[in-house]
Amino acid sequence: MKVSILGCYSATPRTITNPTSQVLEINNQMYLIDCGEGTQVQLRKHKIKFSRINQIFISHLHGDHFFGLIGLISTFSLLNRPNDLHIYGPKGIKDIILLQIKLSKSYTKYNLFFHELESNESELIFEDDKIAVYTIPLKHRVYTNGFLFKEKPGLRRINIDAATEKNIDVCYFNKLKQGSDLKQEDGTVIENETVTFDPLPTQSYAFCSDTVYNEEIIPLIENVDVLYHESTFLEQDIEKCIPTGHSTAIQAATIAKKANVKNLILGHYSTRYSDIDLFKKEADTVFESTFLADDGLVFKF
Incomplete structure (x- = not known):
């Protein structure tokens, strides 16, 4: 299982940081999770093949998580993509993308399928013979889901x-x-x-961004191999969490500990902080197996 971090900072893109986007590779399949501005540039920079991406999962309709989507869809068409593309995201994402395609007359040359989500309960949204993907309902300022990827047992x-x-x-x-x-x-x-x-052990990955501290997700992510959990703020700014719909590093670590996950990756840092090592320092006081996401980092588990 490999996680390639294309961007992991909150709010606006900068010359040195990118908004949320990452690629999960599990069982030789590749999935794009969120698509902030600049995602296609990051894909090129890190030599990730566009043609291997057939499913895109969008957590919510805040710009730093999907403003790169229309550009990527357009580029796929310019490259004469033959494969179908499936997009999973909140209700409304189809209207947003199709309006841009219609007004710019940039109709795709490939089949584009939207799977709009609106349930407040966890549900199975994608499944094939290798993997199953479930939503993880999160608490943010708008309707938001995380995603749980569970590998299916292989053959003996x-x-x-x-x-x-x-x-x-x-x-x-x-x-x-x-x-x-x-x-x-x-x-x-x-x-x-x-x-x-016996078959090789299965692996699992949970993506949880953006969200306030929410213990309701613990049963859904219990015992996962890797949890990516947002950590927008340090503890000194905890009072900003509720009004903005975000978490601190210590809150993310607490969720990881209570869910008994094996590894925690922190991300979605506020750019108000100049040293992201402070996030790990705080999280380590609660949960030891903590890693810091950063643009361009690749995690292999």
């Missing part, structure tokens, strides 16, 4: 030495990978566990 793995010892033909390997026992011609049964290994 063949123990080549054991299979060779029992003279099992390769034509039966697929059946064994699916967990079946193998009945031989003489009627004896080779139990699956004697010639296979």
